Amino acid sequence: MIKHSFKLLCKHIIITPNEQKLFQKLKNATVDRDDVTIRIAGGWVRNKLLAMKSEQKEWSIDEENKDIDIALDNINGSDFVNSIINIEKEPLRSYTVKLNPEKSKHLETASIVIDGYNIDCNGLRSDIYSQDSRIPLITKGTPLSDALRRDITINTLFYNIHTQEIEDHTQQGLKDLSECLIRTPLSPFETLLEDPLRAFRVLRFATKFHFAIEPQLMGVIKSVDFRKTVLKKVSRERINTEFNKLMTKPAYALQYFKYLVETGLVEIVYHHTPNPSLPFQNSLPYLELGNSQSVNTKVLDTLEFRHSLIFYPMVLDNLLSLTDITKILRDFKSPNKEISQTLSILRLSQVLSTIKSHYTQDTQHTNTSIESYLIDSPTNFKTHLFPLLLELRKSHQFLLSIHLCRIHSQINDNNNNNNSEQFWNDVEALISIKCYPLSKIKYSLTQEDVFENVEIVKSGKCSGTGFTSLMNELIYHQFSKHNFKSNHIQPISKQEAIQFLNSLPNK
Secondary structure (H helix, E strand, C coil): CCCCCCHHHCCCCCCCHHHHHHHHHHHHCCCCCCCCEEEEECHHHHHHHHHHHHCCCCCCHHHHCCEEEEEEECCCHHHHHHHHHHHCCCCCEEEEECCEHHHCECCCEEEEEECCEEEEEEECEEEECCCCCCCCEEEECCHHHHHHCCCCHHHCCEEECCCCEEECCCCCHHHHHHCCEECCCCCHHHHHHHCCCHHHHHHHHHHHHCCEECHHHHHHHHCHHHHHHHHHHCCHHHHHHHHHHHHCCHHHHHHHHHHHHHHCCHHHHCCCCCCCCCCHHHHHHHHHHCCCCCCCHHHHCCHHHHHHHHHHHHHHCCCCCHHHHHHHHHHCCCCHHHHHHHHHHHHHHHHHHHHHHHHHHHCCCCCCCHHHHHHHCCHHHHHHHHHHHHHHHHCCCHHHHHHHHHHHHHHHCCCCHHHHHHHHHHHHHHHCCCCCCHHHHCCCCCHHHHHHHHHHHHCCCCCCCCHHHHHHHHCHHHHHCCCCCCCCCCCCCHHHHHHHHHHCCCC
16 A cells, blocks of 8 residues: 655646646637636546655556546536637547436537547536436536535546646545545445445445545445445446456456455346355455466456356356356346357366366376376267367367366365366367377267267357368378378368268268
């Protein structure tokens, strides 16, 4: 947690030359209007102060602070943007975000891009919410009313570009920023009831900045009645968007999910479940180990892998089926591709788990390698196993599935972690196309086996390069009989493939 003194930062912040140039352009737009005050609101101010407080020169503030929200008095956003366009010689890109309550756009916002800064402009306002809706009645406001309508105190601060000073109209923002505390500007119940999605934002900011959550605020978020209000007033799409902001970031995903479990909001995220009391706390060790670097981090930092880490222990305990997970993610408004890839990771992990179970049981008193075991395994098991391995090999998710199984072994195989790690290393090498010709494990193919595997490709259950690639895999063992040692499978023609099919015995 950040502990540097903050007393001297209450009035002024450091403005870069580019920002000074930008602010001058903004002031030029209202040079003939003495009644207009231009204030920068919210995240830009907060992040500036956080960067100064933590003294982290490398903090990623530049990227975040390219988005600027402006609060205006005595002029609306559209008129202000038009004034900027009229005085600027260079053409500027501007647009208006229309009122769209379904996407949480409760106010028409005028936006403009100046020197790479994305600027949203609104007049100061006051929001009045009804009991059954998160869409407010908007009226003209003051700096104080505009600050009080915001979600948390550290987001209520303004920077006045005329006086070049921070304005803390709630008298709480700077104090809470100094004390690393997340609290609401009004009573927690009032602020959260106005817009229940703010509960997720509270957890996000607490996670991202390592701030504590004020106890009364946490108590409201944890209440069952509040969760009912979230379901009643907030769309699934908005919850999905908020959830996704941190769950793909390994530095934040674990703590954020801990908060979701602790507060019970995880039951809102994954609402459509067959059991309302699923043990999501069992997923926390999987998420913790999921940040391992043994797989490319860009592959790990995906929502489908996070979903897989969360659901896998419950799949293994037969608390959730893949059909259940499909319903949950569809209700959560996850994209079809995300759902499909999550299911693929889980399904292939189940296959790998089956292989490990057979291997462990059959070789517990021997030193048989997984390669030898697969080659010498009984025909009935091998016939069942071969299409599964082929599906693993052809899927882009097989490395993630292996990694998921590794994590499961680390959590559960307390006395055999080294053996389990070696097993998964061997399996990865075996399945990888660069390390081992998959068809080498199968010497008793029949025409029915081949056609069954061709149907797997045609049905789309396994991805790959299609029929020819599959046939290349299947005929590799024929070449190996003639001492063909290359790991690179040579292309074959359709006629050669048909000849090979005809040479196989019928069952």
